[in-house]
Amino acid sequence: MEHSIRFGKEGLLSLASNINNKGYSSLFVLTDTNTAHHCLDRFLSILELTPVNVLTMNAGEENKNLKTCETLWHELSSRGADRNSALINLGGGVVTDLGGFIASTFKRGIDFYNVPTTLLAMVDASVGGKTGIDLGPLKNQIGIIQEPVQVIIDSHWLQTLPDAELRSGFSEMLKHGLIADKIYWNKLLSLSKLSPKELIPFIERSVELKNEVVLQDPTEKNLRKILNYGHTLGHAIESYYLNHPAQVRLLHGEAIAIGMIMEAYLSVTTCGLSMKEAKEIRQAFNRWFSVIEISTEDKNEILSLLRHDKKNKGNAVRFVLLEQVGKPKIDIEVTSEQISEAFQFYSDLS
Template identity: 50%
Template sequence: MDSVASHSYEVHLEALAQAALQQYIAKSSYSKIFLMVDENTKKYCLPIFEEKIGVQIDQILEIQSGEANKNITTCVKVWDALSKNDGDRKSLLINLGGGVLTDLGGFVASTFQRGIDFINIPTTLLAMVDASIGGKTGVDLGPLKNQIGVINQPKMVLIFPEFLKTLEPRQRTSGYAEMLKHGLIRDAVYWNSLRNTNDYGDAACVQKSISIKNDIVMQDPTEKGVRKILNFGHTLGHAIESYCLESPQRKTLLHGEAIAIGMILEAYLSHELKGLPRLSLEEIKDTFLKHFERVDFDGHDIDSILKLLRYDKKNSHGNINFVLLQAIGEAVIDVKVPDNLLLKAFAYYKE
């Protein structure tokens, strides 16, 4: 399967990924090679990595899994471990894990001694098609998603679809939400094929989603314009994810689960403000509710979620900016939304 080329790195899949890493390490002169894992990837993915790759690792660093640990406290522990194990500016950090780990690992590498090289090896579907691609690194500030970070590209991203076999179904479905988003914002044909398949972990689908995201990022690496369309569903979705993360009485949602809700809500806003056809709106809602359980929000929940919108990273000059759809496959950026429509969007989701 062909590699996907960005401006400064490539995404290699399957057998090409194995060869690419081995060749890269052989021609490089890193002083130390560190591998970062969490308790899950250490148990389920590290044996596969060691068997397939055959690269000498000097030190394995382990963090705790989960969004609750994607914070500066964890970064300090990793920076400290790098220092204590003689990491220097010629070291390499390989991140083996899901989106939390690749986000945090990329940020740690980008800031340790003003920046060391890193490679992402995503092990979840979400990380393969989204989190590990595009150079966004960072951590959360309390419950607020990705408030601290930098955009810095890895040396390469390596995709091994067999890691998907280690995931529970809920984790695979979470990644499916981001794949559906790629179709909604850029490719109606892909949306139609993907929403009618049960094999969204297929390598060809993974490659297609990577290609869509990569093409958008190459046009706008620092998110000044078109790259914002990748945030469809994320303005409300991130607020929902943050609210559920900080509320003891709420079940914590995986990223894709929260974004799926956000996409239904923002599809409703798209219908009201940008002319997304009613049939398309219903198609979007039906597709997501087929795969993602509906979550009940009462008035207090909705009020708390809407208050979190002011922390969205797309905001400017006090305005909350949404990404909406004119049609399936056609997204527009920087849309202002009246407050009353936000409440109507939640009412529509509840119907």
């Protein structure tokens, strides 16, 4: 089912009237500790929905797990949620992923709505119906594809978002350019500053690009795989550092930025992307993200995590790569040697 995506404060008002029309038996809002602080008051005052039950989870990817779900299912149950209740997810990708999952499984599924409050959740996580949680260090291993009833994207929330989180979301926007629209990619490259004000004009284009792909292939049989550009290596890198927080703490967008640089190199060796373009891609990401040092030991552990990646069939590791900027190709196999070289390409500065 196609869900509707609305923008801005009018979008929030349409959410209020939509919810009133549905006549839910009870209404729940899921926040995390940060969105409870920064976003909840404005949200409640615009929507004027009463009564609303507020659920709050601890912020952070490390809480995107079954334990948090269990706590929230118990809370829903003890506060009288039934099959005719609805859940609004007010937060970043952790809240929309986990909230979508608990709503889709509670009493075999209740309606849910996404109100993303990070740039990453606006342009990516809240759209497309993928919900889920992590399993130990492995990302998004448990989940379900279920569309929210509506997604409301209001860039107002970005005003309180830390810069690093803004950059993290920007990384997914760059990905949209790389996999689907060279003109958009070039426009993003010309940005001189990353601030909500500079980014707002581009958010709708990113949402549109993601949504177009998802609508053509909701269950990721073929085309939708292109959204995984940078994510095969990026997820393994993200999982590894999530498990080794003393080394570096990487946000999702920071991890996939590394993945996109490495996979640009793999695109050169297997898909005919020019080295010049791969270097331009590396330069584009290095402008906003600092290069981290990855030791041989780190690399080996990342490679073993890669084997668990959900996109692999059998033993071969398959990638989405680029023939050109804007022209992706799916299901490309690469050798371990080429992957090792890709780590080297990431570390080289020339």
